[in-house]
Amino acid sequence: MSELLTGHAKAHTNIALIKYWGKADSNLILPTNDSISLTLDEFYTETSVKFRSDLKQNILTINQKQQPTDKLKRVNRIIKHFSDMWDGPKFAEITSDNHVPNSAGLASSASAMAALAGATMKATQTQLSLKELSSVARLGSGSATRSIFGNFVHWHRGHDHDSSYAEPLESPADFKINMLTVVINDQPKRISSTNGMSNTAQTSPFFKEWTNTANQAIDEMKQAIRFGNFSKIGEMAENNAMQMHATTLSSNPPFTYFEPDTLKVLQIIQQLRHDGIECYATIDAGPNVKIICQNNNLKQIKNSLLDEFNENQLIVAHMGPGIKIY
Numbered sequence: 001m002s003e004l005l006t007g008h009a010k011a012h013t014n015i016a017l018i019k020y021w022g023k024a025d026s027n028l029i030l031p032t033n034d035s036i037s038l039t040l041d042e043f044y045t046e047t048s049v050k051f052r053s054d055l056k057q058n059i060l061t062i063n064q065k066q067q068p069t070d071k072l073k074r075v076n077r078i079i080k081h082f083s084d085m086w087d088g089p090k091f092a093e094i095t096s097d098n099h100v101p102n103s104a105g106l107a108s109s110a111s112a113m114a115a116l117a118g119a120t121m122k123a124t125q126t127q128l129s130l131k132e133l134s135s136v137a138r139l140g141s142g143s144a145t146r147s148i149f150g151n152f153v154h155w156h157r158g159h160d161h162d163s164s165y166a167e168p169l170e171s172p173a174d175f176k177i178n179m180l181t182v183v184i185n186d187q188p189k190r191i192s193s194t195n196g197m198s199n200t201a202q203t204s205p206f207f208k209e210w211t212n213t214a215n216q217a218i219d220e221m222k223q224a225i226r227f228g229n230f231s232k233i234g235e236m237a238e239n240n241a242m243q244m245h246a247t248t249l250s251s252n253p254p255f256t257y258f259e260p261d262t263l264k265v266l267q268i269i270q271q272l273r274h275d276g277i278e279c280y281a282t283i284d285a286g287p288n289v290k291i292i293c294q295n296n297n298l299k300q301i302k303n304s305l306l307d308e309f310n311e312n313q314l315i316v317a318h319m320g321p322g323i324k325i326y
């Protein structure tokens with residue numbers, strides 16, 4: 001019987017090319033704009049969920065460390081979403097391993113919440129399509145919506161729980177892009193994405209314009225992905241990231257996720273482009289820069305970075321697969 005109450009899943013993290021930044025509904029985590037991401041092979045979370053009738057609350061262990069129960073709000077939501085639908089036990093023991101290279105300084109909530117949703121679906125023997133599962137992952141963290149699928153993914157903002165979901169995007173079979181992460185600071189960020197986007201939405205006079213511009217960029221980015229137009233994907237992703245970060249600087253009080261080394265990497269990228277080596281930057285709610293590039297330029301980009309950074313600050317990731325549930 002106990003095996004019936006158990007589920008496992010592995011989900012990969014993703015980096016947005018058109019960012020999600022702002023909530024229309026903070027309870028359901030409905031975003032103000034659609035977003036598009038790339039799932040990465042290198043970073044993932046493996047999670048097991050085991051429902052136990054003797055538990056009075058959920059227990060979460062991440063990388064062998066038990067987490068304080070007051071940190072489980074979003075985890076509890078996902079467990080409850082599924083356990084409300086059955087007569088079985090209501091609480092589970094959750095064991096999660098984050099395979100994010102030490103000091104990568106990358107967010108794991110996308111892969112973590114996607115894996116949790118998949119493992120809980122399996123444990124409760126709920127039958128959902130992957131599209132429906134992406135909506136449930138969203139209840140844990142917005143970016144998790146996109147981690148259900150591999151490669152390029154579009155998250156439709158929607159207007160209620162069911163209409164806010166992700167779907168995979170087609171790209172040419174031989175089209176490959178890489179993300180080279182430059183790790184500038186591996187400490188937890190001072191302003192979480194959740195708080196950062198909320199401060200921005202409330203106080204930046206540019207927020208509305210950000211939302212409109214991001215929504216308008218979706219069709220063009222989808223087109224660029226469909227045709228494997230690397231230059232277009234890179235240019236649009238870099239523009240979109242800078243537009244997002246402009247909203248933090250224009251917030252009140254103003255803030256930025258950039259650090260001096262963030263700008264240093266942006267300058268290296270501009271110089272590389274000037275020298276004819278195509279690469280583009282994207283940056284999330286932290287100082288680390290992800291460089292979008294293709295295989296043929298990877299070595300030269302790394303060499304330029306090695307003048308200023310150490311080898312262990314550079315991590316290369318490729319396009320990654322969708323969720324595995326078992």
Ligand code: DP6
Pocket residue numbers: 015016018019020021029035107109140141142143144193194283284285
């Ligand atoms: C900058 O998904 O971490 O990475 O929904 O509040 O959990 P919550 O936020 P989260 O925000 C991610 C913001 C981002 C852009 C993106 O991934 O699209």
